[in-house]
Amino acid sequence: MALKTSEDYVVLGKISSVYGVKGWVKVFSYTDPLDKILEYGNWILRQGNNLTQVEVDKGRSHGKGMVAHLRGIDDREVAKQYSGFEICVPMNRLPELSDGEYYWYQLEGLTVVTTDNVSLGVVDYMMSTGAGNDVLVVKGDAHSIDRRERLIPYVEQFVLDVSLDAGKIVVEWDPEF
Incomplete structure (x- = not known):
């Protein structure tokens, strides 16, 4: 999939740090409920104008936040490179809202x-x-x-x-x- 420009995406959360030694990351979710972010499966990770597509293959609630595993990333040091990246999805993947509701x-x-x-x-x-x-x-x-x-x-x-x-x-x- 060709990535669009940075403006074509909406931010749903952020990767705050790594979790454990097997490539899991801590996720700060802006969605309501928090675990809704996991339903999107394919994320676009953004830092500045740098866009990277990843697939979430596992995830769960952890304390007051979320943790997720990105397919193919099984090493803490590799996962660490995504700390601070925003988690985005294409705007057209968001559910339709009722009249008077806004993102x-x-x-x-x-x-x-x-x-x-x-x-x-x-x-x-x-x-x-x-x-x-x-x-x-x-x-x-x-x-x-x-x-x-x-x-x-x-x-x-x-x-x-x-x-x-x-x-x-x-x-x-x-x-x-």
């Missing part, structure tokens, strides 16, 4: 404005609190009211509208907060 990668980079059309900045990344809701991490930019970073809970009370086409999210949020 995190779709929200990143959107402009965040208040109901009074005050720009707060752009979504830098998303964060899970583990408490049932995600958080928008919004960084101020040249077009925003200030350069502050804001953490806005991604809940209906605060996030009123998401428009991927317009590239913006409307929030009920006090710019002073």
